[in-house]
Amino acid sequence: MKKLKVEKRNVGPLDIRAEVTSINVEKRTFDITWSTGAKVLRSNWYDGAFYEELSMDPKHVRMGRLTSGTAPFLGDHNGYRVADQPGVIESARLEGGKGFATVRMCAAGIDPEVDKLFGKIADKIVRNVSVGYRTYSVEKTEGIDTKVPTLRAVDWEPYEVSAVSMGADQGAGVRSAPTFHEVTITHRGEIPIHDGKEGQRMDPEELKRQEEAAAKQRALDLKAAQESAALLERERASGIRSAVRAAKLDEGDKFADKLVADGTSLDKARALVIDELAKRDLEVTTVQHTRVTGVEGQDQRDKFVRGVSAWLFEKAGTGMVERAHKMGAKGFEKIELDGGEFRGATLVDIARMCLERAKPGSTRGIYDRKKIVEMAFRASTGDFAVLFENVMHKFMRASYATQENTWRRFCGVDTVSDFRASNRFLNGSFGTLPVVAENAEFQQQEIPDGSKLTVSTETRGAIIGLSRQAMINDDMGALTDLVTRFGASAQRTIESEVYRLLNLNSGLGPDQTDTDPFFHNASRGNVSTGAALTVAAIDADRVHMAAQMDADANDYLDLKPSILLVAPGNLAKAKVINASAYDHTSTDAQKPNAVQGLFSDIVDSPRLAGNRRYLFTAQKDAIKVVFLEGSGEGPVMESQDGFEVDGTQWKARIDVKVNFFDPKHALTNAGQ
Numbered sequence: 151m152k153k154l155k156v157e158k159r160n161v162g163p164l165d166i167r168a169e170v171t172s173i174n175v176e177k178r179t180f181d182i183t184w185s186t187g188a189k190v191l192r193s194n195w196y197d198g199a200f201y202e203e204l205s206m207d208p209k210h211v212r213m214g215r216l217t218s219g220t221a222p223f224l225g226d227h228n229g230y231r232v233a234d235q236p237g238v239i240e241s242a243r244l245e246g247g248k249g250f251a252t253v254r255m256c257a258a259g260i261d262p263e264v265d266k267l268f269g270k271i272a273d274k275i276v277r278n279v280s281v282g283y284r285t286y287s288v289e290k291t292e293g294i295d296t297k298v299p300t301l302r303a304v305d306w307e308p309y310e311v312s313a314v315s316m317g318a319d320q321g322a323g324v325r326s327a328p329t330f331h332e333v334t335i336t337h338r339g340e341i342p343i344h345d346g347k348e349g350q351r352m353d354p355e356e357l358k359r360q361e362e363a364a365a366k367q368r369a370l371d372l373k374a375a376q377e378s379a380a381l382l383e384r385e386r387a388s389g390i391r392s393a394v395r396a397a398k399l400d401e402g403d404k405f406a407d408k409l410v411a412d413g414t415s416l417d418k419a420r421a422l423v424i425d426e427l428a429k430r431d432l433e434v435t436t437v438q439h440t441r442v443t444g445v446e447g448q449d450q451r452d453k454f455v456r457g458v459s460a461w462l463f464e465k466a467g468t469g470m471v472e473r474a475h476k477m478g479a480k481g482f483e484k485i486e487l488d489g490g491e492f493r494g495a496t497l498v499d500i501a502r503m504c505l506e507r508a509k510p511g512s513t514r515g516i517y518d519r520k521k522i523v524e525m526a527f528r529a530s531t532g533d534f535a536v537l538f539e540n541v542m543h544k545f546m547r548a549s550y551a552t553q554e555n556t557w558r559r560f561c562g563v564d565t566v567s568d569f570r571a572s573n574r575f576l577n578g579s580f581g582t583l584p585v586v587a588e589n590a591e592f593q594q595q596e597i598p599d600g601s602k603l604t605v606s607t608e609t610r611g612a613i614i615g616l617s618r619q620a621m622i623n624d625d626m627g628a629l630t631d632l633v634t635r636f637g638a639s640a641q642r643t644i645e646s647e648v649y650r651l652l653n654l655n656s657g658l659g660p661d662q663t664d665t666d667p668f669f670h671n672a673s674r675g676n677v678s679t680g681a682a683l684t685v686a687a688i689d690a691d692r693v694h695m696a697a698q699m700d701a702d703a704n705d706y707l708d709l710k711p712s713i714l715l716v717a718p719g720n721l722a723k724a725k726v727i728n729a730s731a732y733d734h735t736s737t738d739a740q741k742p743n744a745v746q747g748l749f750s751d752i753v754d755s756p757r758l759a760g761n762r763r764y765l766f767t768a769q770k771d772a773i774k775v776v777f778l779e780g781s782g783e784g785p786v787m788e789s790q791d792g793f794e795v796d797g798t799q800w801k802a803r804i805d806v807k808v809n810f811f812d813p814k815h816a817l818t819n820a821g822q
Contacts (some may be wrong), residue, residue: 175272178255179240184281184311185249189300200290201300204283206247212286212307216242216251223253224312225267236264239311249281253311267313276313283308389416392494393423418517420499454507455537458500461489462541470548470634479551480782481544501526504534543787545630546802549637550784557648559753560713562770562811565779569805571604604809607776610643611785611803612636633787633802640785640804644775647808649757652773657762657818660810674813680820683716683723683763684735688745691765691819698814707814711765714749720761720821721754728752761821772816778805 173180187206191199205211215221216239223237242251255268270276287305387410394406409419463471464487474482495503498519504526505512513522526534566572651660658677659668671677678694681687691711698707716724726734728749733741750768766772777783785804 173272178237178257178268180253180271182251182253182279182311183248184242184251184279184308187247191298199298201298203300203302204306205302205304206244206249207304208244210304210306211244211249212305213242213244215307215309222310223255224310225263236261236267236313242308249308251311253279271313278314280312280314281308282310282312386410386416390414390419393420420496451507451533454503455533455540456486457490457492458495458503458537459541459544460486461492461495462500462538463487463544464489464493470552471544474548474551477551479547480784481547482551485544498522500537501534504537505529507533539787542630542633546633546637546640546787547782547784549634550641551637553638553641555641555645556753556755557645557773557775559751560715560764560766560770561648561773561775561808563783564774564776564809565783566607566776567779569607569609569778571606606809607778607805607807609803609805610640611801613799613801636802637785640802640806643804644806644808646757648773648775649755651808651810652764653758657760657820662810662813668810668813669816669818670813676813676817678817678819680822682761682822683720683727685727685733685743685745686735687819688727688748691763691817692745692748695765695767695817709767709815711748711817712750712768713766713770714752715758715764715766716752716754717758717760717762718754718756720763721752724749724752724763763819763821765817765819767815769815771812772810772814774809774811776807776809781805 185204185206187204189201189203192202219238219240221239221242222235223239225236237253237255240252240254242249244250256264258265258268267276283306285303285306288301288303291300291302390409391406393416394409409422414422463485471482471485471487475485492500501522502513505522508529513525516522516525529535654660655667658670661667664673666673668674669677675698676695678691681690695709695711696706698709699705700707714724714728727743727745728747730743731746732739733743781804785802788801788803
């Protein structure tokens, strides 16, 4: 009896295409055919091109996860966060050599993104799903007519289903995944083709016809696989030569030629380039923080940090950072965006560079990319954690600075040193000076007390988890997406809070310490008689604001409105009134416009509705957005090595509070 060859390998999860069948919109469910066991052409480093076939024999499929009622339905194969799970596989079964399942999505209204996805599935825009699975034992059979073998999975486990725009095609291989597992490969000889009935061979002529058709298809598949392999080989060779050239190694062509000829993978080649640089560094006596010729006041470390940061900005897309620079946002006045010599380096490459700079030779012989990233984040003397945090912080602040907002156009900004209420005093006035008679003494006059107002701030924030898997996959988009979302969210938080408070009490603002709202005519004299938006009504608003007096009611403040805030429906009319030379709201078309150019800015926001309008002075003292000193008037980040997530946790926070401050500098009119 011929002994079978058996070997074991570590492989990651795989996926194959499946399809959506019936849909129940009311129950938010749909059925899928998740496998037919059909052959799929794949390739890997071990076998090259091969056909993979999944046995649909119930004895060969581990159905425990899919039939448990808890297996996830994901937005894609990378959606491993609980928050990213849109649905669950309610039931699954094997029947007639196929795999079927019923998927249920979460109820409508819970998650807008899930509603969009289910809508596209129900509308038959998204028709494909892909099942993720692991193989534990396969039988390898050499091809009869070609050199393409068949690997038939006889022990495998489906564990999740994901929505995809396109399923795995014939050229697809192993997908990146967080874990690998051992699979047993059993090599068998040629197996004759049967018609499905045990012990019965097909008719010779039919067998010959099928073999010829199969041979023709396999030849086409093999050609496609060979072309794909050739493309991958060209990309590998080109990547290796680029890495060697970027490192500026002596005799670089010979070093690159050897790596290409040895079949070294691109990732390993990059690691070997770093090793070679470290080896040569050890042969030369170096001094830390050597000054760079021609760059006054800047040492090697600064140059490295600035260069790598510039490449990471460039790698993730510089558009948002450039906009922040052009806007003159704080922290972006001087920023480099040319990656230069670091262009092309992966995050793992940069992590290795940082470790080698701190301790030459520390990563020699280490090719586990996850370990390199872990070492870089935990190193007490390396630059990687600080450098990466700085880049992520910049992206967050750029997103914050470039997010559209209107509050800065009519609100002032203030800072406080801590979270306690801080006092702000408005001085009183003398009133009129008394007459001094001839030879009479000047009378001493005390400065009267003014009014006291207070401002304060508070903290808002969240913890963001950035996985090492994304770093290993060199996915800068995924890494920057989270922090840019937070930056935009921080800006929207201020915008929403300003209008939320403004809309309280039917548009009269929040209650003050005297229990009256911020806009209150009897208490504060800042509500004018309701009137539609006309030249005459705006002029009446102006006169009403001009009547405001100082804290001791000794003199008029002579305040003038400079900023008008309206709902979007009144923006066009307000602009016409402000710009026209004549009063078009009057029956006399030649009547001069008394308020032409009164407003330096007219603001509108969909967060306002109706005809109510607000007038603010140029000093912007009515509403103060108060930040904590040292935060730079924006969100900040702090990082720590992750415990709850396999990566790094970033605490993103913003210390800010909206304070309705001085009511004399604003006025409202309910309109008509």
